[in-house]
Amino acid sequence: MTAARVLRIVRYHWVTIVVLTLVGAFSAFAYAQTQPRQYTAGADVFVAVTGSATTGDLVQGNNFSQQQARNLSTVATREVVLAPVIADLGLTDTVAELRDRVTTSVALNTSLISISATDPSPTAAAQIANLVAAQLADVGPTLSPEVDGQQPVLLRVVERAVPPVDPSAPKVPLLIALGTLGGLAVAAGVVALRLMVGTRVRSLPQAQDAAGAALIGTVVSDRDAPQHPVTVRSAPHSLRAEDYRRLRGNLRFVQTSEQHRVFVFTSSLPGEGKSTTSANVAAALAATGISVCLVEADLRRPSLARVLDLPPDVGLTTVAAGDLPLEEAIQSWGPDRLDVLLAGPIPPNPSELLESARTRALLETLRDSHDVVIIDAPPVHPVADAAVLARHFGGAVLVVGTGRVREKDVTRAVERLRSVGATVHGIVVNFARATRADRLSYASYAVIEGVGPRRRRSASLQRSGSQRAPMKIPGLLPAD
Template sequence: MGYLRVLRLHWVSIVSLCVAGALTAAIYILFAQPTYESRTKLFVSVQNSNNVSELQQGNTFTQARVQSYIETVGTPLVLQPVIDSLALTATPAQLSRMVNASTKNNTVIITVTAKDESPVQAAAIAQSVAESLINAVDQLETPQTGESPVRLSVVSPATAPEFASNPNRSLVLALGLLTGLSAGLAVAFLRTTLDTRVRNDRDVARITDSAILGGVAYDADAEKKPLITQVGAQSSRAESFRQIRTNLKFAVVSATSKTMLVTSSLPGEGKSTTACNMAIAMAEAGNRVALVDADLRRPMVANYLGLEGSAGLTTALIGSATLSDLMQPWGQNELMVLTSGEIPPNPSELLGSEDMTMLLLELEKEFDVIIIDAPPLIPVTDAAVLGQRVGGVVLVAGSEKIRTQDLEKSISALEFVNAHLLGIVLNLLPTKGPDAYSYGYYSYESKPVSRKNQQGHAGSKALSGSHLETRRRGRRQEASFDDISTEASSNNALRT
């Protein structure tokens, strides 16, 4: 856990609690009853000391007696005369809590301190207590015949203080800020400890050793413009998918199949838009790509690409039409799309059937790359069923959308069926804050391709077999997914 990251992530809470602590201290200062302290000092001495030896003995005697005089200050013998002279309503016991006497070691000076809500009254009490103590000591130390050997003298008269001793404004404010800061830091680290949301690649690395294929930053316009062809060619989103395309080149080196499955743990993590944009990016690199919408519960590919969705995968699986008749071209590159078709009552059974296996084998004969958009792993078993029939799985993880336990559960589900996890795509990464994701790209932006050109023949419901074959022959290129150009590899560094 990075301390700076925690501070940056929860700085608002920390600052808020600091301000709250300071405000609480200010309110306390504003409404607290001020208390004033006044002090007077008395010097204790021995009378009739004629030589040095007597002075030394007298000094030792007075130091021994000073503690007794301090204890005498809190007795009615000293305090009752003060109450009478100042006409106080307090009892001696109550007044004793307002008066304090002390001395320093090896000295004969007694300091009398009095507290009161009035500075003048505090000074009057301190002075009166000192005078009463002088009288009390004189009375206690005077023998039946003769004169008291001890004399107390006021060396520092009591004066009315200008400022209140309590509350101490600076101290109270400092304590308020310190308390607020401590509470803010405690809350920040507690929230970070309890927060199990996946935010960045470091969170993923703590869960799995699987490769991070790339990251896609959150874009507020993505809901209206989900495709990379709808934004500038050099936009950060387009660059992110070109980077994912390049990293996938290394991830599929050991794959035995051209087919890859794109799924997520939960709905709302962006797996359908990721599948569409991966297909577009790979087609732009010269690959013959087939995009299959196998999310037979909430199909979205047809909506994103503007294609006919009523006839597609389910139509082919039940034998109502041939695959070549159902594939729809999209855009100016070698991208063919097989939409979901009608939503069936038994998606898992259809996707796990032998007909689905034969369909994938047929697609692999004609295309360099087959990308399948599958349902999320946790709510249903469709993706796990398909994971056994493909060369690899790309798992999309939505930043702050998914928790670590859900990602762990998804990876475990893939491992249970022996699916090959190619890597993880981090989606919806924040653009601000400690987990901000950024990708350097050229400052200019290309014009988005018009929707009319994107869709190509989207208006037609089916593409005849002869038309499909003619287009394949005319547009066939030597490059395949395993032979992506060196230029693409050099321009898009492998992100780990």
């Protein structure tokens, strides 16, 4: 996985990452607030050896005192020291309970014993540490045998404990840091689970990575598209119409060696806008003066009759069944005389009908009689019709609906097309979000034309609600 891919994943899931990280941090902070405060006080006891007269004796005594310091540090938490402390302070703790609150340590190569005591009260913590140190200083020398009538070990309290000001537990910064790391770990797990289940395509780079194919067009989202699906006719000066014209221009560089070109428009799943895209591209191509035929090969859920407002009674199925000649089944649409062959009545065997020799001959006839044929095929995943059509006729253009399809579905669709030998010319990203830069740059060249009531003022340049006549700008032609 490349660094760019990781950055895109973080960008797409940043809300999840931030929210779960903050939840972890706040949970740790809340947990810290519920814990009782503990205070730790410390006292130091020095261990010395008596009776050293020469330098060699001093060296040996120093080694002996360090060894005794390590031994006596364990004695500090034993009953011989703790029981008198409990009695003197009147504590309710047992020796075992007090032992859990008293710790000792000896620094390396020293004879200094550090004694720490923890208690909810800072004063009690200091008292316990001081009494343990004093009791150890009294008991320690008695544990070694006398040499020449005197104790060889001397313990002295060199620093008394004082009541601490700040609590030693809970460690709020540490808990917050651990909670933050825990939140990040949970966020990473959630993101990884989403990636395993499938992440929805929401950007152009994401669509390109999933398809592994060239991007040949993008079409911005428009809330009025369901009411005016053929945007190149209903709103020719909109951003969406310009996107279709730009896609038309890119298709001119595909199949350049073919005199008669065929493009099979399909998608991974239903609802990605392949039929609307097919109709708009066909209308945009017809507007250039070439002969174009739009064929509806989706024999299960045909929708071009509704999109183009044409009668659905006759079409490909009636011609393939031999009930009607091809010339009578083709309908003319729009001022540019776009030829349209709808699906016709839904047959009981769509796949068999599309793969029949009669249907193949019909499509070859349309290809030979038109400059460009646009085939609106079914989605790739539900049925295999699109793969078969793309293999025999030109190749496929995959429409990817942002927010409506997952990356793995796009990847599998391309793999299925290529597995049968079909060429994938590229992808068209549909329902893309128009950036502010797109709107501002377009505003300098757009011709404002009223196309209907109640349009948002912020989008007036791409689909104006004004009823005024369009502005006349001499010499200005629509961008291609």
